[in-house]
Amino acid sequence: MTEQKYTIKDFKSENEVRWCPGCGDYAIMNAVQRTMADMGIPKEKFAVISGIGCSSRFPYYMNTFGFHTIHGRAAAVASGVKMANPDLSVWVVTGDGDAMAIGGNHFIHTIRRNMDLNIVLFNNRIYGLTKGQYSPTSDRGFRSKTSPFGTIEDPFVPGQLVVGAKGTFFARTIDGNLKVSQSVFQQAAAHKGASVVEVLQNCVIYNNGVHKAITDPEHRADRQLILEQGKPMLFGAENEKGLIMENGRLKVVKIGKNGITENDILVHDATDSDPSVHLSLISMGLPDFPAAFGVIRNVDSPAYDTEMENQIKQVQQKRKITCVDDLLVSGNTWEVTGNGNGNGKTEECPDKKLK
Amino acid sequence: MKDAKVIQLEEVAIRFSGDSGDGMQLTGTLFSDATAFLGNDISTFPDYPSEIRAPQGTVGGVSGFQVQFGEKRISTPGDYAHVLIAMNPAAIKANAKFMKPGGTIIYDSDAFTEKNLKKANFTTDEPFLECDLQDYNKIAVPISSLTREGLKDFGLDNKSILRSKNMFALGLVCWMFNRPLDYIEEFLQSKFAKKPVVVESNIKVLHDGYNYGLNMQHMTPSYIVHPANIENGTYRNINGNQATAWGLLAAAEKAGVELFLGSYPITPATEILIALSERKDLGVKTYQAEDEIAGITSAIGAAFAGDLAVTTTSGPGLALKSEAIGLAVMAELPLVIVNVQRGGPSTGLPTKTEQSDLMQALYGRNGESPVVILAATTPSDCFFYAFKAAKIALERMVPVILLTDGFLGNGSEPWKVPKVAELPSITPRIAKDASTFKAYKRDEKILARDWAFPGMKDFEHLIGGLEKNVSGSVSHDPENHQCNTDIREEKVQQVVDLVPDLETCGDEDGDVLVVGWGGTYGHLISTVRELREEGKNVSLAHFNYIKPLPANTRDVFSKFKKIIVCELNMGQFASYLRDKVPGFNYHQFNKVKGLPFTVFELKQGINKLLEE
Numbered sequence: 001m002t003e004q005k006y007t008i009k010d011f012k013s014e015n016e017v018r019w020c021p022g023c024g025d026y027a028i029m030n031a032v033q034r035t036m037a038d039m040g041i042p043k044e045k046f047a048v049i050s051g052i053g054c055s056s057r058f059p060y061y062m063n064t065f066g067f068h069t070i071h072g073r074a075a076a077v078a079s080g081v082k083m084a085n086p087d088l089s090v091w092v093v094t095g096d097g098d099a100m101a102i103g104g105n106h107f108i109h110t111i112r113r114n115m116d117l118n119i120v121l122f123n124n125r126i127y128g129l130t131k132g133q134y135s136p137t138s139d140r141g142f143r144s145k146t147s148p149f150g151t152i153e154d155p156f157v158p159g160q161l162v163v164g165a166k167g168t169f170f171a172r173t174i175d176g177n178l179k180v181s182q183s184v185f186q187q188a189a190a191h192k193g194a195s196v197v198e199v200l201q202n203c204v205i206y207n208n209g210v211h212k213a214i215t216d217p218e219h220r221a222d223r224q225l226i227l228e229q230g231k232p233m234l235f236g237a238e239n240e241k242g243l244i245m246e247n248g249r250l251k252v253v254k255i256g257k258n259g260i261t262e263n264d265i266l267v268h269d270a271t272d273s274d275p276s277v278h279l280s281l282i283s284m285g286l287p288d289f290p291a292a293f294g295v296i297r298n299v300d301s302p303a304y305d306t307e308m309e310n311q312i313k314q315v316q317q318k319r320k321i322t323c324v325d326d327l328l329v330s331g332n333t334w335e336v337t338g339n340g341n342g343n344g345k346t347e348e349c350p351d352k353k354l355k
Numbered sequence: 356m357k358d359a360k361v362i363q364l365e366e367v368a369i370r371f372s373g374d375s376g377d378g379m380q381l382t383g384t385l386f387s388d389a390t391a392f393l394g395n396d397i398s399t400f401p402d403y404p405s406e407i408r409a410p411q412g413t414v415g416g417v418s419g420f421q422v423q424f425g426e427k428r429i430s431t432p433g434d435y436a437h438v439l440i441a442m443n444p445a446a447i448k449a450n451a452k453f454m455k456p457g458g459t460i461i462y463d464s465d466a467f468t469e470k471n472l473k474k475a476n477f478t479t480d481e482p483f484l485e486c487d488l489q490d491y492n493k494i495a496v497p498i499s500s501l502t503r504e505g506l507k508d509f510g511l512d513n514k515s516i517l518r519s520k521n522m523f524a525l526g527l528v529c530w531m532f533n534r535p536l537d538y539i540e541e542f543l544q545s546k547f548a549k550k551p552v553v554v555e556s557n558i559k560v561l562h563d564g565y566n567y568g569l570n571m572q573h574m575t576p577s578y579i580v581h582p583a584n585i586e587n588g589t590y591r592n593i594n595g596n597q598a599t600a601w602g603l604l605a606a607a608e609k610a611g612v613e614l615f616l617g618s619y620p621i622t623p624a625t626e627i628l629i630a631l632s633e634r635k636d637l638g639v640k641t642y643q644a645e646d647e648i649a650g651i652t653s654a655i656g657a658a659f660a661g662d663l664a665v666t667t668t669s670g671p672g673l674a675l676k677s678e679a680i681g682l683a684v685m686a687e688l689p690l691v692i693v694n695v696q697r698g699g700p701s702t703g704l705p706t707k708t709e710q711s712d713l714m715q716a717l718y719g720r721n722g723e724s725p726v727v728i729l730a731a732t733t734p735s736d737c738f739f740y741a742f743k744a745a746k747i748a749l750e751r752m753v754p755v756i757l758l759t760d761g762f763l764g765n766g767s768e769p770w771k772v773p774k775v776a777e778l779p780s781i782t783p784r785i786a787k788d789a790s791t792f793k794a795y796k797r798d799e800k801i802l803a804r805d806w807a808f809p810g811m812k813d814f815e816h817l818i819g820g821l822e823k824n825v826s827g828s829v830s831h832d833p834e835n836h837q838c839n840t841d842i843r844e845e846k847v848q849q850v851v852d853l854v855p856d857l858e859t860c861g862d863e864d865g866d867v868l869v870v871g872w873g874g875t876y877g878h879l880i881s882t883v884r885e886l887r888e889e890g891k892n893v894s895l896a897h898f899n900y901i902k903p904l905p906a907n908t909r910d911v912f913s914k915f916k917k918i919i920v921c922e923l924n925m926g927q928f929a930s931y932l933r934d935k936v937p938g939f940n941y942h943q944f945n946k947v948k949g950l951p952f953t954v955f956e957l958k959q960g961i962n963k964l965l966e967e
Contacts, residue, residue, distance in 0.1 A: 013817075060829065068818070315636050325775050329591075
């Protein structure tokens with residue numbers, strides 16, 4: 001394949017972007033477009049498939065093949081695109097309502113099959129397009145138009161669902177952090193199989209500041225753990241804090257306190273097939289822990305679309321039936337020779353002459 | 356055979372019936388295949404319970420298989436059976452109503468124990484009297500004990516032995532109807548090639564059954580049905596679901612595109628998914644999705660990416676797919692949706708046939724959402740209409756619903772296999788010129804847009820479920836929405852130039868025109884044929900094309916004094932005709948029992964109309 005030179009402009013469409021001013025979606029799209037421009041594959045090989053919701057307007061603003069489908073079904077439509085042409089780079093743009101509620105079934109099964117898709121999950125913990133109802137990722141007690149007295153249900157943690165569905169790739173990023181976003185999108189695109197990137201996204205209108213406790217510059221260093229493959233899990237303004245495993249649980253420690261050195265800190269291995277540490281990293285959060293960002297899990301497993309192609313190739317190598325004509329006369333057939341008067345079953349009205 | 360009493364018949368219907376674990380479907384299928392192989396025309400109808408293993412010995416667990424064969428053209432499996440093979444008392448109870456007066460009942464007398472009679476809810480030890488079958492020719496055969504005796508030296512356990520008793524019944528019936536056993540033997544040899552003892556024991560029992568018939572010919576006559584006089588060619592037996600699958604394969608090959616099936620198992624449509632899953636050798640991509648919705652939406656994705664995309668289902672599944680069908684309408688993608696109709700509403704009667712999804716196919720979506728609708732009429736012509744559905748979808752960029760039903764899907768008939776070269780050409784509307792391409796730029800006459808898919812350089816574009824302008828961008832403009840709504844309907848109407856004129860079977864004018872559509876064809880044509888033989892001025896117009904209707908529909912209707920629309924629902928097609936072809940008095944003949952029509956009841960209904 002010849003290396004293509006693209007810039008971010010090549011991926012922007014002429015359509016006016018209509019997200020609210022200040023919406024986190026702008027930054028996410030920027031990161032996706034930069035990632036695509038750098039991937040070195042022909043632009044016509046990208047297909048961006050979305051469901052319904054604010055984030056799902058994404059394909060309109062992309063100068064690639066795009067399909068804005070129906071609520072919750074983007075992963076299923078994208079699976080069909082990928083199976084039809086495994087050569088494509090297929091991206092799914094979805095939100096917490098689209099993927100976790102109405103499309104929950106497609107979400108977990110797409111991950112279980114390890115279909116080679118790049119799923120970008122915009123998590124703003126609210127239904128924005130329908131103007132502010134709580135979502136499956138809203139915290140218990142969250143007040144919204146449809147929960148004026150607070151919700152009485154617990155939220156999904158998307159990464160837990162991914163691990164539970166035997167997911168092979170999960171990453172988390174924040175809308176405003178272009179560097180981390182671009183890095184995880186690149187790795188997601190490189191991963192063969194279902195990649196899920198959860199983007200903590202701010203809805204400036206209906207849920208402004210939902211992730212502020214994590215993203216606030218004042219506390220950011222203490223509340224964000226940016227994971228890097230093969231590196232110790234350190235955080236804090238001076239990288240003075242880290243994670244260790246104690247009695248099977250994660251624990252925050254301070255370097256130099258109680259004799260802890262950097263050598264005691266857990267080293268991140270996203271490629272470990274055992275998901276238990278990944279699950280702990282996904283699940284941890286404020287106030288006792290920082291939130292984990294970066295590629296949390298990235299393991300190899302056969303991708304469905306590749307397996308489908310391989311199986312067809314294998315069967316075809318020793319096939320006896322090579323075309324439909326072969327098929328039609330395969331198995332039990334018999335010849336009628338003798339003087340027939342014609343039963344004409346292939347005619348549209350065989351018994352017309354019924355005199 | 357000299358001293359045997361031999362009766363020659365034009366056509367015979369046989370019903371094999373037993374517990375759902377007794378292997379009656381296999382027995383019936385083998386007899387049918389052997390019969391077709393001899394050159395008789397046949398029509399079959401499996402009638403089985405929806406529970407895989409309902410309680411043994413109960414009426415609910417009875418599984419039946421009816422086959423009619425003859426020396427003339429056979430269009431139905433027969434209203435009533437001349438011969439019933441009953442493996443237990445429950446089979447008598449379940450099938451008494453399907454017996455032809457004076458018919459023959461062969462039953463396993465070993466199974467008529469007090470316990471089994473009770474399980475079948477008989478209150479006395481005279482089941483035939485209770486079912487009002489006194490005047491029938493009843494032949495008691497101790498099938499279980501004769502099977503056991505025949506296999507005593509095979510070292511098999513009792514369960515394995517009794518599993519072969521269907522072969523005894525089959526051998527006996529083969530003798531009665533002069534069928535040679537070699538076809539069945541060959542089948543057993545290849546099916547159980549790795550289990551020689553199974554082959555030998557089954558063949559032994561098959562012969563024991565045959566010889567038993569030979570020895571008891573003083574008790575029962577043997578029947579001869581001469582081969583039918585049919586067109587020369589290569590034939591095979593095919594059921595409607597298999598024919599549907601193969602028609603789609605032929606269409607993909609003819610169109611030069613890959614075939615993708617997204618589907619979710621549902622009775623009675625699952626067999627299409629099975630038949631295509633077997634065809635990896637022909638490169639078919641079958642995807643057993645997590646639900647009905649993913650079945651169709653994955654297909655929509657495949658259509659977007661350039662495959663001949665298909666989803667298959669039955670009524671409840673079609674309901675689940677309706678939002679996605681709307682997406683295919685809006686996005687204007689080629690998509691074939693096969694609905695093998697069954698009894699409804701809700702879960703309804705999963706294994707029984709009905710035509711009650713017509714309105715759902717026509718109107719069961721939000722918004723103005725027109726699609727093309729075709730209906731197959733016989734098991735084998737499912738091939739042709741599946742092919743045609745794909746042709747229309749690919750050439751007109753429109754979703755097409757193909758309606759078949761449980762009767763067609765499971766029923767089989769001999770089929771003269773076509774050559775792919777003889778089938779009509781299919782030319783998908785693949786876009787050619789990127790410089791002028793727009794997502795919704797269309798042909799001025801047929802109104803179809805062009806098909807460009809990811810991977811085609813410089814054809815990048817966007818489609819979606821929102822109303823759009825010609826380039827695919829969102830548009831809420833009132834005039835644009837009206838215009839696009841008109842276009843989507845008109846595009847479907849323009850398909851009429853691919854629809855052949857409606858032909859009448861019989862005369863072009865007369866007293867009564869019988870109107871039907873889809874899977875009732877066999878029963879309606881048999882009915883009209885018999886009425887005409889009685890000198891009645893009756894003809895048939897049977898519809899394969901529901902939307903758009905054939906262009907000459909009004910002309911055909913206008914030449915008859917009376918019109919009667921016969922369908923297995925409460926009058927859905929009649930209502931549609933009143934709406935789309937107004938000005939006629941449409942009489943109705945309807946039935947919703949989960950069963951096909953009988954020729955008998957149709958004749959009664961039409962005769963009544965003739966007399967009015």
